[in-house]
Amino acid sequence: MTIEIEDEISTFTEQFKRVRDEIGKVIVGAEEIIDGTLISLLAKGHVLLEGIPGIGKTKIVATVADVLHLQFSRIQFTPDLMPGDIVGSNVVHETETGEKVLEFQKGPIHTNILLADEINRATPKTQSALLEAMQERTVTVGTTTHKLEPPFFVLATQNPLEMEGTYPLPEAQLDRFFYKLRIMYPEPEHMHEIMDRTTKREEPVAKTVLGRDEILAMRDTARDVPIARPVQDYAIRLTLATHPDTPHAHPMTSQFVRFGASPRGTQTLVVGGKVNALLNGRLHVSCEDIRSMLLPALRHRMMLNFEGEAERIDRDDILRAIMKDTPERAE
Amino acid sequence: MQFPWPVVTTGPWVGVVRLRGLRASRDKGFDLAPSNGSSEQSAIRGVLESVDRQLRLNRILDHLSVAVCFVLATIVTVKILGMLVNIWAPSTLIVVATSTALFVAFLVWTQYGARNLGQAAVVADNAGGLYDELKSAYWFMRQDHRTVWTETQVQRAARTARGLQPKRLVPTIVPQRFWIALALGGILVLLGFAPSGPPLLAFTNMPVDPSRLTEAQEEQFEDIRDLVEQAQALEDAAAQEDQLSAEAQERLEEAMRALLADELTMEELLRELREAQNALEEGNLDMSAMEEALEELAADLEGSSELADLAEAMKNQNLSEAAELMRQLAEQLAQMDGQQLAEMAEQLQQAAQGDQQSMEELMQALQEAAEAMSDEQLAEAMQAMQDAADAMEAMSQRMDAQEMMNQAAQQMQAMQQSMSQQQLAQQMMSQQAMVSEQAGESQEGAMAMPSDEVQKSAASGDMGDPSQEGGPAGHATSEAIEGAEMRLGAATTLEVQLEMELVADDEEGPEEQPDPEDIFQEASRQEKARVEYRNVRGPPKYAEGSALSIERIPWRYRNLVKRYFLAIRPRENQ
Numbered sequence: 085m086t087i088e089i090e091d092e093i094s095t096f097t098e099q100f101k102r103v104r105d106e107i108g109k110v111i112v113g114a115e116e117i118i119d120g121t122l123i124s125l126l127a128k129g130h131v132l133l134e135g136i137p138g139i140g141k142t143k144i145v146a147t148v149a150d151v152l153h154l155q156f157s158r159i160q161f162t163p164d165l166m167p168g169d170i171v172g173s174n175v176v177h178e179t180e181t182g183e184k185v186l187e188f189q190k191g192p193i194h195t196n197i198l199l200a201d202e203i204n205r206a207t208p209k210t211q212s213a214l215l216e217a218m219q220e221r222t223v224t225v226g227t228t229t230h231k232l233e234p235p236f237f238v239l240a241t242q243n244p245l246e247m248e249g250t251y252p253l254p255e256a257q258l259d260r261f262f263y264k265l266r267i268m269y270p271e272p273e274h275m276h277e278i279m280d281r282t283t284k285r286e287e288p289v290a291k292t293v294l295g296r297d298e299i300l301a302m303r304d305t306a307r308d309v310p311i312a313r314p315v316q317d318y319a320i321r322l323t324l325a326t327h328p329d330t331p332h333a334h335p336m337t338s339q340f341v342r343f344g345a346s347p348r349g350t351q352t353l354v355v356g357g358k359v360n361a362l363l364n365g366r367l368h369v370s371c372e373d374i375r376s377m378l379l380p381a382l383r384h385r386m387m388l389n390f391e392g393e394a395e396r397i398d399r400d401d402i403l404r405a406i407m408k409d410t411p412e413r414a415e
Numbered sequence: 416m417q418f419p420w421p422v423v424t425t426g427p428w429v430g431v432v433r434l435r436g437l438r439a440s441r442d443k444g445f446d447l448a449p450s451n452g453s454s455e456q457s458a459i460r461g462v463l464e465s466v467d468r469q470l471r472l473n474r475i476l477d478h479l480s481v482a483v484c485f486v487l488a489t490i491v492t493v494k495i496l497g498m499l500v501n502i503w504a505p506s507t508l509i510v511v512a513t514s515t516a517l518f519v520a521f522l523v524w525t526q527y528g529a530r531n532l533g534q535a536a537v538v539a540d541n542a543g544g545l546y547d548e549l550k551s552a553y554w555f556m557r558q559d560h561r562t563v564w565t566e567t568q569v570q571r572a573a574r575t576a577r578g579l580q581p582k583r584l585v586p587t588i589v590p591q592r593f594w595i596a597l598a599l600g601g602i603l604v605l606l607g608f609a610p611s612g613p614p615l616l617a618f619t620n621m622p623v624d625p626s627r628l629t630e631a632q633e634e635q636f637e638d639i640r641d642l643v644e645q646a647q648a649l650e651d652a653a654a655q656e657d658q659l660s661a662e663a664q665e666r667l668e669e670a671m672r673a674l675l676a677d678e679l680t681m682e683e684l685l686r687e688l689r690e691a692q693n694a695l696e697e698g699n700l701d702m703s704a705m706e707e708a709l710e711e712l713a714a715d716l717e718g719s720s721e722l723a724d725l726a727e728a729m730k731n732q733n734l735s736e737a738a739e740l741m742r743q744l745a746e747q748l749a750q751m752d753g754q755q756l757a758e759m760a761e762q763l764q765q766a767a768q769g770d771q772q773s774m775e776e777l778m779q780a781l782q783e784a785a786e787a788m789s790d791e792q793l794a795e796a797m798q799a800m801q802d803a804a805d806a807m808e809a810m811s812q813r814m815d816a817q818e819m820m821n822q823a824a825q826q827m828q829a830m831q832q833s834m835s836q837q838q839l840a841q842q843m844m845s846q847q848a849m850v851s852e853q854a855g856e857s858q859e860g861a862m863a864m865p866s867d868e869v870q871k872s873a874a875s876g877d878m879g880d881p882s883q884e885g886g887p888a889g890h891a892t893s894e895a896i897e898g899a900e901m902r903l904g905a906a907t908t909l910e911v912q913l914e915m916e917l918v919a920d921d922e923e924g925p926e927e928q929p930d931p932e933d934i935f936q937e938a939s940r941q942e943k944a945r946v947e948y949r950n951v952r953g954p955p956k957y958a959e960g961s962a963l964s965i966e967r968i969p970w971r972y973r974n975l976v977k978r979y980f981l982a983i984r985p986r987e988n989q
Contacts, residue, residue, distance in 0.1 A: 089567040310564045312554035314533070315547055367568040368555075370540075370547035391972075394979040415533045 089367065096305050096362050100126075102293045103151050110147045110290045111140065112281065113274035120265045120380050121148055121239065123363075125299065126306050127355040129262020130218055130238035132203075132253075132384065139267050141241040145199045148239065153295040154196035155233075161206035163249070167213035171223045172230075188225060193217050194232060196296065200240035204250045211257055214238065218260040235299050255343075255387060262352050264384035309358040311369040318412055319353040319374045325406040326386050334406045340392030341402065345385035352381040371412050378403050455573030456556050460532065463553060465581035467535035471526060473588050478522065480592035486514040487599035494606045542584045548572045635830045640667060642823035643695070649816035663820070666691040685831055692827040695820040702817045705810065706732060708774055715766035719758050721751070734811035738804040745800035748793050756796075760788035777806040 100122060107118050117133070121144065124131045133141045149156035159170060172191030178184050192198065193214070203211060217223050218238055223230045240261070243250055258264070270278060281288055324332035327344030337344065357373035364373075383399045490507055536550040552572030555565040643664045670687040713730035716722040721744060728737035748756070763785035767778050780803035787796035968976055 086563075086567045086570055089563060308562075308564055310551075310555065310562065310568060312547070312551035314550060314554060364546070366546060366548070367564060367571055368548060368551035370551070372546050390979075391975065394975050394982070396982070412537060 092305055093362055093365060093367065096302055097365060099294060099298060099302060100363055106151045106290045106293050107144075107147050109288050110150075110281075111144055112277040113270050114140070114144060114267065117144060117265050117267055118148075119363075120263050121145075123356055123359045124262040125152075125235065125237050126302050126359050127262060127352070128235070128303055129352065129355070130240070130260065132258070132261040132264045133239065133241045133267055134244060134264060135241075135267030136269070137243060139269055141267055142199065142201055144267075145197075145201075145239040145241065147290050149197045149199070150290045151293055152197065152299065153292045154235065154237075154299070156197045156199070157192035157195035158199040158201060159192050160201045161203050161210070163205060163207060165206045165210045167210050170210065170213045171217070171225055174226055188228065188230070190230075191223075193223060194230070196233060196235055196237060198236070198238045200238055202243060203240040204242040204253055206251065208251055208254055211251070211253055215257055215260065218257075235296065235303070258384045259346050259348055261384060262356070263380040265380055306355070306359045306362060309361055309367065309369060311354060311358065314413055314415060315357075315369050315371055315374060316354060318371050318410070319350055319357070322353065322374065322378060322406060322410055323347075323350040323382070325410055326382060326402070328389075334402070334409060336397075336402045336405045340388055340395065340397045341386050342389040342392075343387040345382045349382050349385045353377045356381055375407055378407055455570050458573040459549060459552055459556065459569070459576045462539065462576040462579050462581055463532040463535045463549065464530075466539045466585050467530055467532055469581055469585040469587065470535060470538060471530075473585070475522060475526070476588070477590050477592075478525070479518070480590040480596060482514060482518045482521075483596040484592050484599065486510060487596055487603060489514075491599055491602050491606065494603070498606075498609065539579065539581070539584055543575075543579060545575060548575055552576075632830055632833055635826050635833075636671070639823045639826045639830070640664075642819045642826065643667060646695075646816040646819040646823065649812045649819070663691045663694040663823070666694065685834055688827050688831050688834075692824045692831075695824040695827070702814060705774060705814065709734075712766050712777075716762055718765070719762040721747075721755060721759055722762055732814070734807045734814065738807035738811065741800055741804040741807060745797040745804070748788075748797055748800070753791070756788045756791065760785045763788065774806065774810060777803055777810065780806055 103122060104115075104118055108115075111118060121131050121133075125148075133144070135141050146156075146158075159165070168191070170191050170193050172189050172194065174186040175189045176184050177187035200214065203214075217232060217236065221232045221234065221236050223232060238261075242253070321332060323345050324330060325334045325344075326337055326341060326349075327333055328338045328341050330344075333344075353374050354369065356377035357369040360373040360376055361367070361369045366373075379400050382403055386399050386402065388397060388399070490510055493510075532553060533550065536553045537547075539545065539549050540547050548568075549572055552569045555561065555569055558565070647661055647664055666687060670684060670691070673683075673687075709729045709732060713726040716726035716729065725737055725740045725744065728734075728740055744759075751759070763781045767782035767785055780799050784796050784799035784803060787793070787799055
């Protein structure tokens with residue numbers, strides 16, 4: 085049995101590596117973003133990618149979709165996009181007998197991988213159309229609920245909120261994103277590599293290396309990884325430290341944070357930690373795994389107060405302080 | 416390796432088939448029998464216990480280093496303090512024994528039941544870079560519900576544990592404090608070679624060094640001793656029952672012995688001298704009663720012409736002469752006629768009626784003499800008068816002894832003042848040194864009395880002749896003390912200073928402020944008015960005032976609010 089588990093882990097690692105390598109053929113650098121995206125996929129989460137225009141957010145998502153043998157849809161969010169444009173709508177359809185019936189016309193959300201490009205350019209009403217789909221993996225139109233095929237994975241991109249013509253995502257929707265990943269401008273050496281790859285006659289193309297069933301199996305495997313109570317306690321204490329006015333609150337939290345991370349944040353830390361443990365060939369979740377998940381998992385789940393906003397406090401700084409000052413415990 | 420499912424070794428589906436197969440086998444209960452993990456668990460426990468032992472050893476060494484440093488530092492501090500000032504300090508053996516006992520008790524308290532394998536697992540994980548493998552395994556081992564994954568994890572952790580060397584993982588660390596302890600031990604050894612002597616800094620509680628008594632003080636001490644010895648001899652001669660001088664003599668001898676044995680502090684010596692002085696002056700009450708009684712006796716005896724001289728001598732407190740006159744009268748009794756005898760008897764009877772308890776013997780003798788004279792028994796009367804003369808001589812010796820004791824008491828008082836002066840001078844010098852250190856050279860002049868002046872006026876002990884009443888010694892000494900107290904009294908606090916200024920202001924009365932209108936009028940009258948009218952602000956209107964005075968944003972947030980609005984202001988280029 086031990087051998088089987090060991091094989092399961094090595095298979096998991098191997099498949100993950102294959103996907104990552106294939107994406108790496110197209111995307112230069114951004115390993116952290118690629119790993120985060122894949123971890124979210126395997127942890128049954130969704131990803132919000134944030135970055136200035138033109139640094140490859142959409143390219144990353146498109147490449148991930150190419151590598152995975154899954155249905156892929158893309159929605160370009162614009163201010164005039166309506167919820168019905170995403171989830172679909174009932175249209176009048178005339179049968180062969182001439183009878184007119186309402187027939188549900190599926191929207192682009194009925195897919196496996198959904199690229200919600202520039203999600204914060206749509207109005208909050210349209211953004212909210214994704215809420216049910218992201219959490220319950222269902223879509224309700226009228227009185228009918230339609231189940232989405234697993235895996236359902238939303239990859240949303242957004243521009244920084246300071247940009248003109250953007251609508252900030254509601255907290256409820258932000259909380260449904262497993263990770264919020266920040267894409268930074270590439271390093272100069274990466275820029276050279278990008279130029280070399282993309283300015284020739286043929287651009288590199290990623291092949292499909294992983295199918296739906298494999299992804300579902302990997303998802304199940306990730307959930308099997310056990311976590312010891314002290315490590316889980318560490319994750320909980322990290323989350324509680326983001327809550328002001330509580331005994332666990334970090335001083336920076338008390339000063340700059342209005343609301344802390346929800347229990348979904350702790351779930352993200354634990355599940356993400358499990359995937360990360362497997363990727364590192366471990367059968368258990370370590371505190372290091374939890375720490376590596378902290379920034380992408382909780383940075384979008386904290387709401388700054390007036391002072392924090394005015395001082396332009398970076399949530400990552402708060403989380404780093406929490407990570408530094410929260411001790412591990414033996415029991 | 417045999418797999419119970421078809422293995423696809425090529426293509427993208429290789430992984431999913433494998434995972435599916437593994438899961439299916441587990442779901443069917445394949446090989447789900449609990450493995451005998453006792454050897455794995457014992458391996459993990461063994462490593463954790465070794466690590467725990469190492470941790471506790473390091474902790475004990477750490478505590479031991481702290482304790483040794485503390486004990487050595489205490490001993491060194493006490494030694495150094497003992498070299499500077501006179502303090503009572505326990506012996507090194509007591510300090511070491513007490514500290515050892517306390518340390519052992521502390522160790523027992525902290526180490527008893529202190530085994531914490533969970534903590535040992537954390538340390539081993541961190542030291543070995545194991546990413547919580549042992550910690551997780553230790554947790555899984557203690558759980559009732561185990562899965563294949565936890566079993567596998569424990570097995571894997573056991574393999575890791577077998578490859579660990581606890582002593583290399585958590586090496587025995589000798590705390591750096593032991594070097595400090597070693598240094599302190601070295602200092603202690605060096606202090607052992609330091610020459611023993613009196614403390615370098617002498618304050619009130621330092622023992623009095625006999626060699627530091629001034630010559631005048633030594634002379635005073637010898638004079639006091641001589642006077643007390645003479646007084647004791649007189650008291651012996653007078654066969655006095657309660658010999659006050661003996662008590663004083665005893666105290667003085669004890670004080671001198673303690674002084675030479677270096678067992679006496681300055682304050683203790685002064686106290687001894689004070690008590691000896693009190694003992695010497697105790698007899699003054701009897702003396703004053705005796706003097707009053709003699710005056711009454713003299714007044715009673717004045718009525719007889721034969722007893723007039725005797726009464727005069729008694730009145731002058733000259734008891735030796737009175738005794739002599741009494742003896743002469745006794746010899747002249749035979750030559751007196753009956754009337755004279757009756758007259759004397761009546762006077763003596765009247766004198767003996769008095770209630771002078773301080774001279775009972777004399778009274779009794781006079782009573783007997785009067786009765787014998789009345790009965791014309793001249794022999795008995797003569798004997799009684801001889802007894803009265805003897806009583807007078809004894810009283811005279813007692814008075815002389817008391818006089819000597821009073822002189823000795825005066826000497827003692829002068830000596831006390833001299834020593835107090837010396838003590839005060841030392842205190843002033845030490846205070847001056849401290850003030851100079853704190854205030855620096857600039858404040859040296861602030862000290863009221865320079866140390867050389869203090870020494871000159873106080874420390875010499877040159878008190879003149881203390882036998883003179885209200886002699887210059889005591890007078891000058893008390894003046895110096897009062898002067899020093901005035902100069903070195905407690906510093907005036909700010910409150911007192913302000914209060915004094917307030918009182919001064921009240922006494923002066925409020926200064927009358929000229930009316931601004933008068934200033935303008937006066938300037939106008941003198942045609943010198945130069946009032947700048949253009950920049951004069953009138954009283955603010957209500958709206959202006961309210962706008963200026965009402966600010967609801969707390970002051971510490973105003974800058975923040977300002978920056979906030981600056982941050983959200985419309986961009987200039989848009």
